[in-house]
Amino acid sequence: MWKKLLAWILITVILIGNGIQVVEAFEQSGNVQMEKIMGEPDQNSLYARSAVLMDADSGRILYEKNGHQAMANASTTKILTCIIALENCELDSEVTVSALAASQPKVHLGMREGQRFYLKDLLYGLMLESYNDCAVAIAEHIAGTTADFAAMMNDKAKEIGCEDSYFITPNGLDAKDEDGFHHTTAADLSLIMRYCIKGSKMAGQFLTITQEGQYQFHDMDGKNSYTCYNHNAFLQMMDGALSGKTGFTGNAGYCYIGALQRDDRTFIVALLACGWPNNKTYKWADAKKLMQYGITMFKKIKLDEIELNTKESAAVEVKGGQSKKIGGEVRTELEISPIEGLTALLIGNEQEIQVKYEVTPKLYAPVMNGDFAGEITYLLGDEILAKRTVTVKETVKKIDFCWCIKKAAELFPL
CATH class of the missing domain: 3.40.710.10 (DD-peptidase/beta-lactamase superfamily)
Incomplete structure (x- = not known):
C-alpha cells in the first residue's frame, strides 16, 4: 500500500515538474519572438x-x-x-x-x-x-x-x-x-x-x-x-x-x-x-x-495632414502701413506654401513629427504680396523633413504725404 502511494506521489511530482518546464519553455520562446518583433534587429543577428x-x-x-x-x-x-x-x-x-x-x-x-x-x-x-x-x-x-x-x-x-x-x-x-x-x-x-x-x-x-x-x-x-x-x-x-x-x-x-x-x-x-x-x-x-x-x-505619416497651429500663422501687424483711417491698425493675412517633395514617410511608432514656426510677429510697410514672412519646418528629431514658406497675402502701402492729405480731407471735408 505504501509502495503504491509513494509511486503515485513520485509520478505526480515528475508530471508537475515537466509541466512547469513546458510552460517555462513556452514563455521563453514567446519572449524571444517578441524581442524580434518589438526591437531593432541586432546587427549580429x-x-x-x-x-x-x-x-x-x-x-x-x-x-x-x-x-x-x-x-x-x-x-x-x-x-x-x-x-x-x-x-x-x-x-x-x-x-x-x-x-x-x-x-x-x-x-x-x-x-x-x-x-x-x-x-x-x-x-x-x-x-x-x-x-x-x-x-x-x-x-x-x-x-x-x-x-x-x-x-x-x-x-x-x-x-x-x-x-x-x-x-x-x-x-x-x-x-x-x-x-x-x-x-x-x-x-x-x-x-x-x-x-x-x-x-x-x-x-x-x-x-x-x-x-x-x-x-x-x-x-x-x-x-x-x-x-x-x-x-x-x-x-x-x-x-x-x-x-x-x-x-x-x-x-x-x-x-x-x-x-x-x-x-x-x-x-x-x-x-x-x-x-x-x-x-x-x-x-x-x-x-x-x-x-x-x-x-x-x-507607421505612415502624411505631413500635409498634420494640423497646423493657426495662431502661429495668423494675420500680422504692419507698422507704418496705410489703414482705413489715421491711427488705425493695419494687419495683413499670410499664406503658407504647399509642401514640396517629401509629403509622406514612415516613422517609428513611438516617434512624433515636430512642427517649428519661425514667422515674423510684425512687418514694416511697404509690403507686397508674396514677400517672405517666415517658414514652417517639419522635424523628426534633428532631421529636417520639409519646409513651407510663409508669405504676405495682401499688399500694404507705406504711409506717405498724399495718403495723409487724403485722410485729413475725409476727416475735415470742405
Whole structure:
C-alpha cells in the first residue's frame, strides 16, 4: 500500500515538474519572438554583411548594417539592366544573339549565335531565371556594346541618386577595370529598386515581369521553346511581396533585393554578402526579419495632414502701413506654401513629427504680396523633413504725404 502511494506521489511530482518546464519553455520562446518583433534587429543577428531597410515612398533608410559599404552585388544588377531596357526599347523589338552573348557562363538560356528573340521574352529570362546570356544580348541590343550599356547603367544610377555604385557588366558577374570593381551598396541598391517599382514610367511593366511565376516562349524562328520559373521565393513567403531579385557570385556571396507592400506602406530590403554555398536560405531569413521589423515598428505619416497651429500663422501687424483711417491698425493675412517633395514617410511608432514656426510677429510697410514672412519646418528629431514658406497675402502701402492729405480731407471735408 505504501509502495503504491509513494509511486503515485513520485509520478505526480515528475508530471508537475515537466509541466512547469513546458510552460517555462513556452514563455521563453514567446519572449524571444517578441524581442524580434518589438526591437531593432541586432546587427549580429543578421547573416548579411551589409543590409538596408528602406521606406520606398520617401527613400529614407529605416535600418542599416554597413549600408554604405561598397560591395559586389552579383545578379541583383539585373534590376537596373531590366529597367533601362524597358525605358529605351520596345518589347516587341528583335534581338539577334552575338557570339559574346552566346558564350556567357551559367546560369544561361543556352542561346546560340545568330538566334533571334523578342526583347520581351529575354527580359523574362533575365529576371525569372537570371540568365547571363540574356543580359548581354539585351545590353548589346540597347547600346551596341556591353561597355556602352555599362555607361548607361552608371548614368542612370547617378540620376537615381546612387552615391557609390560602379557597374561594368549587365549581368552582375564579378569584374574590374582601371576605374574600379563592379559594385554597389545596400543603400544604392535600395534606391535602384525604389526607382524600378515607383519612379520609372515603366514601373508597371517591371512589376508585371518580376511577379510572373512561370513564362514560356520560343525563338523567332519557332524552332526552340523555353520555360522560365521565378526563383524569387520571397514572393510566396510574405503577404504583399511585390518584386525582387536574387544573386550569387563567388565574390559577392548570396545577395537579395526585394520589395513588399503592406497596407499603405512599402518597404525595400537589400542584402549583400548574405552567406556563401550551403547557406542559400540565409537571405530569406534576413529579408523576413527586416520586413517584419518594418511592418511592426513603423507607421505612415502624411505631413500635409498634420494640423497646423493657426495662431502661429495668423494675420500680422504692419507698422507704418496705410489703414482705413489715421491711427488705425493695419494687419495683413499670410499664406503658407504647399509642401514640396517629401509629403509622406514612415516613422517609428513611438516617434512624433515636430512642427517649428519661425514667422515674423510684425512687418514694416511697404509690403507686397508674396514677400517672405517666415517658414514652417517639419522635424523628426534633428532631421529636417520639409519646409513651407510663409508669405504676405495682401499688399500694404507705406504711409506717405498724399495718403495723409487724403485722410485729413475725409476727416475735415470742405
